[in-house]
Amino acid sequence: MRILSGIQPSGKLHIGNYFGMMRPAIELQEQGQAYLFIANYHALTTVTDPEVLRAWTWDVALDFLACGLDPERTVFFRQSDVPEVTELSWLLSIVTPMGLLERCHSYKDKTAKGITPSHGLFAYPVLMAADILAVQATVVPVGRDQKQHVEVTRDLAIKFNHQYGEIFTVPEPSIREHVAVVPGVDGQKMSKSYNNHIELFGSKKETKSRVMRIVTDSTPLEDPKDPDTCNVFALYKLFADEAEQQAMADQYRAGDFGYGTAKKALFEKLWDYFEPFRARREALAADPDFVESVLQRGAAKARIEAGKTLQAARKAMGLA
Numbered sequence: 001m002r003i004l005s006g007i008q009p010s011g012k013l014h015i016g017n018y019f020g021m022m023r024p025a026i027e028l029q030e031q032g033q034a035y036l037f038i039a040n041y042h043a044l045t046t047v048t049d050p051e052v053l054r055a056w057t058w059d060v061a062l063d064f065l066a067c068g069l070d071p072e073r074t075v076f077f078r079q080s081d082v083p084e085v086t087e088l089s090w091l092l093s094i095v096t097p098m099g100l101l102e103r104c105h106s107y108k109d110k111t112a113k114g115i116t117p118s119h120g121l122f123a124y125p126v127l128m129a130a131d132i133l134a135v136q137a138t139v140v141p142v143g144r145d146q147k148q149h150v151e152v153t154r155d156l157a158i159k160f161n162h163q164y165g166e167i168f169t170v171p172e173p174s175i176r177e178h179v180a181v182v183p184g185v186d187g188q189k190m191s192k193s194y195n196n197h198i199e200l201f202g203s204k205k206e207t208k209s210r211v212m213r214i215v216t217d218s219t220p221l222e223d224p225k226d227p228d229t230c231n232v233f234a235l236y237k238l239f240a241d242e243a244e245q246q247a248m249a250d251q252y253r254a255g256d257f258g259y260g261t262a263k264k265a266l267f268e269k270l271w272d273y274f275e276p277f278r279a280r281r282e283a284l285a286a287d288p289d290f291v292e293s294v295l296q297r298g299a300a301k302a303r304i305e306a307g308k309t310l311q312a313a314r315k316a317m318g319l320a
Helices: 016-030 052-065 084-093 098-102 107-113 126-136 144-163 204-212 231-237 242-254 261-273 275-285 286-317
Strands: 001-005 031-038 074-078 139-141 173-175
Touching: 001 016, 001 126, 001 275, 016 031, 016 052, 016 074, 016 139, 016 204, 016 231, 031 052, 052 275, 052 286, 074 286, 084 126, 084 286, 098 126, 107 144, 107 204, 107 242, 126 144, 126 286, 144 286, 204 261, 231 242, 231 261, 231 275, 242 261, 261 275
Parallel strands: 001 031, 001 139, 031 074, 139 173
Antiparallel strands: none
């Protein structure tokens, strides 16, 4: 089984990214041959400052390595270091129906949020298909909201294979049914775009400040409270074991337990959970040559696979 996953460097990563994508992606190392890429070509559709893009790309590399990604078991690389993908994207665009792209909800969603329409934004699914097909991935883990991207990839692979011969492996989506729902400080889904996130590796002062700003209801201190409807408790459950969760839930229901106390307990659990990752990240940041070598080795491995795929596609289309 060959598994491919990617993440955009579109901002500082937060705990929603960690529980929703990073930890599951790192766990894939145990399940098959894993490829994980930093999608900096995709990020160009929204990140226009080159220095910011470089910085955020580097941050993603540090964050994943700090959180447990093993470059001996995962092919880890920057998308822009595998140029075969962009050429393959053009070859795939030749068989891509306009109607297929016009039906993609990602373009509509992003332009509705005020992102400037561009060919890159419109053709985003074709580049994503090239990412997947270049390394002949068999499985692509996605949330339900991203399933359409894999469906587009499957459609293009089947269409290309029908027209030019069996070149591409048709991938299967692996729907993450039990992805942790991580609320932001305002109760909505945690997202950089809502500015309601808690950074993975923010300073202690800023992290505590964010935690203490989590929105709660106005139930008086002395009254019982429902832990199942509380954003603080929802986040606490991500870090606490079952006994700790039960103990706090009992305190909620008993009354004389304030949200401020719950927030302080959440902060301590969160800060302690990421402590070994912070130490590892500091060590990695002090050794940029090692981090760069990891990305370059990963790119070299990815280019071997992507090169074989591209050469086969070029030959099938009469370009070799």
